[in-house]
Amino acid sequence: MQKLVIKGKRELIGKISISGSKNATLPILAASILAKQVILKNIPLVKDIFTMVDLLDFIGLKTKILKKKNIIEIRNNENSINTLAPYRLVKTMRAGVLVLGSLLTKYGKAKVSLPGGCAIGTRPVDLHLFALKKLGAKIKIKNGYIIAEAKKGLKGNTIKFSTISVGATENALLAASKAKGTTILKNCAIEPEIKDLIIFLKKLGLVINIKGRTITVRQSEIKNSKIVHSVIFDRIELGTYMIASALQAKKNVTIDKIDPKLIKSEIDILKKIGVQIIKKRSSIIVAKNKKLKRINIKTKPFPGFPTDLQAQLMVMLTQAKGISKIKENIFENRFMHVPELKRMGANIEIKNKTAIIKGPTSLTGAEVMATDLRASVSLVLAGLIAENKTTINRIYHLDRGYEFLESKLKKCKAEIKRI
Numbered sequence: 001m002q003k004l005v006i007k008g009k010r011e012l013i014g015k016i017s018i019s020g021s022k023n024a025t026l027p028i029l030a031a032s033i034l035a036k037q038v039i040l041k042n043i044p045l046v047k048d049i050f051t052m053v054d055l056l057d058f059i060g061l062k063t064k065i066l067k068k069k070n071i072i073e074i075r076n077n078e079n080s081i082n083t084l085a086p087y088r089l090v091k092t093m094r095a096g097v098l099v100l101g102s103l104l105t106k107y108g109k110a111k112v113s114l115p116g117g118c119a120i121g122t123r124p125v126d127l128h129l130f131a132l133k134k135l136g137a138k139i140k141i142k143n144g145y146i147i148a149e150a151k152k153g154l155k156g157n158t159i160k161f162s163t164i165s166v167g168a169t170e171n172a173l174l175a176a177s178k179a180k181g182t183t184i185l186k187n188c189a190i191e192p193e194i195k196d197l198i199i200f201l202k203k204l205g206l207v208i209n210i211k212g213r214t215i216t217v218r219q220s221e222i223k224n225s226k227i228v229h230s231v232i233f234d235r236i237e238l239g240t241y242m243i244a245s246a247l248q249a250k251k252n253v254t255i256d257k258i259d260p261k262l263i264k265s266e267i268d269i270l271k272k273i274g275v276q277i278i279k280k281r282s283s284i285i286v287a288k289n290k291k292l293k294r295i296n297i298k299t300k301p302f303p304g305f306p307t308d309l310q311a312q313l314m315v316m317l318t319q320a321k322g323i324s325k326i327k328e329n330i331f332e333n334r335f336m337h338v339p340e341l342k343r344m345g346a347n348i349e350i351k352n353k354t355a356i357i358k359g360p361t362s363l364t365g366a367e368v369m370a371t372d373l374r375a376s377v378s379l380v381l382a383g384l385i386a387e388n389k390t391t392i393n394r395i396y397h398l399d400r401g402y403e404f405l406e407s408k409l410k411k412c413k414a415e416i417k418r419i
């Protein structure tokens with residue numbers, strides 16, 4: 001098992017370029033099933049993307065990853081399509097469940113493994129299935145698989161989600177793409193990654209509009225032309241490096257290949273804590289700030305503070321003066337980084353889904369264990385600011401969602417190596 005070893009307190013200087021968004025690329029790859037030919041640019045070369053491409057290959061699409069250019073080419077020649085997403089490909093990459101909507105709406109049937117839970121929660125897909133049934137799908141669960149059918153195709157309908165769900169919104173959008181008539185989705189998630197999926201679907205010829213949390217999809221012909229799309233930058237990776245810079249920059253760090261307008265809520269919250277940020281057209285400059293202020297935060301669906309930045313923010317709040325609180329409202333078990341941070345000296349208590357963080361505390365290096373993607377990167381942040389050496393085990397979690405993490409940090413003079 002590979003490990004990361006970090007020597008703390010090295011001051012960061014220079015520039016970090018942000019990669020394309022994993023969580024925008026995954027649903028767009030699922031949407032590629034609907035297209036004839038797709039050229040997808042600015043994709044992050046991370047494990048989850050390779051797994052999703054393996055799934056498209058398994059289904060019968062022709063894919064080609066041009067690693068040097070961060071481009072994926074996908075062709076659907078419509079021969080020997082296998083409307084099956086097997087357990088081995090869905091169990092490690094839960095977003096594989098997103099092919100359900102595309103396969104069902106295009107081929108009238110799909111057999112997709114239930115994704116199962118993960119470290120952060122049970123991750124049910126009841127809202128996904130609720131939406132597909134409202135569009136006329138026959139769904140049954142057998143031997144751990146979702147078996148969906150729509151012999152006469154799907155029919156548009158009005159669907160109101162009881163909980164705001166990114167995945168369910170995406171699956172419903174994909175299923176509605178070839179449904180007859182008009183589909184109105186209410187109480188949708190409206191993350192930037194979903195807006196990027198909608199831009200892609202519009203390039204495919206779909207008529208979609210968003211008003212607040214309502215998304216309307218009107219039946220339209222799907223184009224057979226080549227679709228070229230460049231995915232948006234990864235706002236969670238950006239937030240992660242903004243926090244690293246605020247904590248450990250020598251003076252400041254420039255972070256580029258981004259659109260600052262898309263992360264207004266994260267920038268506002270970091271500014272409230274005292275992070276100095278200068279916005280440019282396609283980059284930001286983040287200065288180190290010793291006097292970070294305490295804050296109380298609740299994780300919420302976009303445009304609220306994202307649950308995917310909760311662990312990273314917690315590291316920052318261990319350095320803020322006073323008592324901060326973070327309430328995790330999205331997932332039931334997303335505090336597994338807390339025991340590891342406490343072993344490094346952090347003063348954090350958890351009381352019914354709220355982490356109470358007392359700061360500032362100086363952290364010391366330790367041997368720690370990554371448990372999920374975002375928790376693992378919070379341990380990297382802690383390692384950057386801790387005294388001495390931190391060794392992070394099980395870094396395969398990191399490789400699922402952070403492209404070239406060590407090289408990006410090494411370029412900014414961090415002392416970090418993979419063994």
Ligand code: EPZ
Nearest residue numbers: 023095123124125126127128165166167168308330331373
């Ligand atoms: C997406 O997961 C992201 N993954 C997650 O990022 C992110 O944390 C999450 O959205 C919230 O923003 C991808 O985009 C690939 P949800 P998703 O459906 O779609 C409940 C990362 O680190 N729910 O918005 O699975 C669910 O239990 C990952 O990149 C149901 O009850 O999240 C949760 O409490 C981690 N029934 C809440 O909704 C359902 O059918 C939000 O989940 C679906 C979800």
